[in-house]
Amino acid sequence: MIKKMDDTPPPVCKIPDKEKDRYAKLQSKFKERFGHDPIIYARAPGRVNLIGEHIDYCGYAVLPMAIEQDIVFAVSTNNSKEITLVNQDPSYKEFSCSLENFTISRSDPQWYNYALCGVRGVIEHMGAGSVVGFNALVDGSVPKSAGLSSSSALVCCAALATAQVNGWTLTKKVLAEVCAKCEHYIGTEGGGMDQAISFMANHGMAKLIEFNPLRTTNILLPAGAAFIITNSLVEHNKAATSDFNIRVVECRLAAQVLAKAQGLPWRETRLLGGVQKQLGLNFDEMLSLVKETLHKEPYNKDELCQLLEVTPDELALSSLSQNTTHVTSFKLFQRATHVYSEASRVYQFRTVCEEQPTDALQRLGHLMDESHASCRDLYECSHPDLDKLVQICRDSGALGSRMTGAGWGGCGVSLVESKSIMSVLTKVRDAYYTPDPARAPLTKQALFATQPGNGAEIYNN
Ligand code: ADP
Numbered sequence: 001m002i003k004k005m006d007d008t009p010p011p012v013c014k015i016p017d018k019e020k021d022r023y024a025k026l027q028s029k030f031k032e033r034f035g036h037d038p039i040i041y042a043r044a045p046g047r048v049n050l051i052g053e054h055i056d057y058c059g060y061a062v063l064p065m066a067i068e069q070d071i072v073f074a075v076s077t078n079n080s081k082e083i084t085l086v087n088q089d090p091s092y093k094e095f096s097c098s099l100e101n102f103t104i105s106r107s108d109p110q111w112y113n114y115a116l117c118g119v120r121g122v123i124e125h126m127g128a129g130s131v132v133g134f135n136a137l138v139d140g141s142v143p144k145s146a147g148l149s150s151s152s153a154l155v156c157c158a159a160l161a162t163a164q165v166n167g168w169t170l171t172k173k174v175l176a177e178v179c180a181k182c183e184h185y186i187g188t189e190g191g192g193m194d195q196a197i198s199f200m201a202n203h204g205m206a207k208l209i210e211f212n213p214l215r216t217t218n219i220l221l222p223a224g225a226a227f228i229i230t231n232s233l234v235e236h237n238k239a240a241t242s243d244f245n246i247r248v249v250e251c252r253l254a255a256q257v258l259a260k261a262q263g264l265p266w267r268e269t270r271l272l273g274g275v276q277k278q279l280g281l282n283f284d285e286m287l288s289l290v291k292e293t294l295h296k297e298p299y300n301k302d303e304l305c306q307l308l309e310v311t312p313d314e315l316a317l318s319s320l321s322q323n324t325t326h327v328t329s330f331k332l333f334q335r336a337t338h339v340y341s342e343a344s345r346v347y348q349f350r351t352v353c354e355e356q357p358t359d360a361l362q363r364l365g366h367l368m369d370e371s372h373a374s375c376r377d378l379y380e381c382s383h384p385d386l387d388k389l390v391q392i393c394r395d396s397g398a399l400g401s402r403m404t405g406a407g408w409g410g411c412g413v414s415l416v417e418s419k420s421i422m423s424v425l426t427k428v429r430d431a432y433y434t435p436d437p438a439r440a441p442l443t444k445q446a447l448f449a450t451q452p453g454n455g456a457e458i459y460n461n
């Protein structure tokens with residue numbers, strides 16, 4: 001039987017010619033700091049999610065592609081059973097600890113804690129008693145806290161480096177599952193999209209990623225489709241705030257209230273996707289059920305306790321997470337409506353890509369616009385600057401535009417015709433970046449066209 005690509009380990013290859021300068025600089029910096037050459041490089045890319053926002057942790061399929069921006073570890077082993085992490089960017093402080101005994105802080109998400117998540121994930125997966133120590137010089141090009149998944153690129157890269165120096169061969173799929181789980185150690189309760197695409201991406205392809213079990217399908221975008229990324233330059237650190245986990249909890253509560261109303265075992269229900277599966281209804285029927293069952297006014301804890309017939313302490317245990325116990329108001333109708341409609345849009349997007357009707361690009365653009373409106377109005381995870389930027393993109397000729405990633409700032413992604421990339425980029429530059437002295441110098445990193453890139457790799461020269 002032919003092995004599916006996802007069931008093979010990340011490839012070990014030579015540094016591509018166009019990347020040689022970057023890696024030569026890394027090598028020389030590494031030698032300056034550690035006194036010898038790195039033995040390998042590990043790289044893991046960030047991603048842009050084309051559609052399917054805030055639904056992976058509800059059990060629903062998403063449709064991202066990898067970007068060329070990545071996190072790279074230049075690595076050598078040591079004899080001390082310690083990990084030493086040095087970052088090319090001096091604003092990230094150097095860090096060392098024993099690999100035999102270390103903690104990951106949830107309350108203070110320092111950069112190295114993301115790396116330690118990946119390290120711990122792989123060690124735990126292997127059940128390893130003894131681990132090889134290593135030194136790593138870290139170089140990142142994914143804009144941070146901008147919805148392009150710099151955090152997961154860091155987690156995945158650290159996991160891959162750990163596996164490689166220990167001689168543990170893990171498939172892309174296993175690494176993706178391990179990393180989705182272990183990024184929770186930083187405190188955010190995300191789904192598995194970012195880690196899956198970081199390992200399983202294929203050059204030139206977007207991916208439909210489905211969960212439980214994890215599986216991917218290549219999606220060939222219609223000819224003439226291109227994507228541009230626009231960073232609003234509003235940063236949002238997901239682990240340093242509870243915004244992200246509040247949405248996870250609101251979805252869980254919506255699932256539990258719907259399940260209880262339908263006579264399903266609500267305590268075992270955690271995902272809106274799980275409710276749909278148990279009821280065997282389609283998306284429109286789920287949206288009607290949400291309308292009939294949930295009200296638009298926010299729920300408070302008293303009402304939730306009454307509905308679920310639990311005490312406040314039981315509610316905290318069954319439904320809340322560590323950094324959301326303080327929350328007093330929960331919008332269940334709006335969040336559930338977003339999730340079921342967005343999940344439906346992902347499949348509509350895939351169908352358009354498969355069937356390629358003559359107006360395919362317009363249809364994809366329309367789905368992206370709808371997705372943005374839902375994120376902004378129902379999920380409330382956009383930001384005024386990002387809304388403005390998304391509109392500028394449309395006014396500049398994009399066929400559709402939306403926020404991407406967790407939001408509350410960060411990037412937008414726009415669908416444009418390949419032939420109008422330059423004209424859209426110029427118009428967006430002139431409208432959003434150039435007039436603002438804080439934004440203007442950052443235009444080059446903030447505004448760019450992107451192609452679907454490769455997944456994580458090891459370079460051995
Ligand atoms: P994103 O949307 O980029 O995933 P997160 O808030 O989830 O945003 O993660 C951002 C965090 O990831 C940063 O605050 C930092 O700790 C870490 N990070 C991102 N890029 C780098 C890098 N190049 N080097 C070190 N840490 C990084």
Ligand code: NG1
Pocket residue numbers: 049052053054055056057146147148149150151152183188189190191192193194238404405406407
């Ligand atoms: P970003 O913006 O990259 O931190 C997060 C989650 C994803 C997904 C998106 C929203 C993590 C690691 N990532 O991404 O799983 O839920 O938000 O669609 O938690």
Ligand code: MG
Pocket residue numbers: 149150151152238
């Ligand atoms: Mg992240």
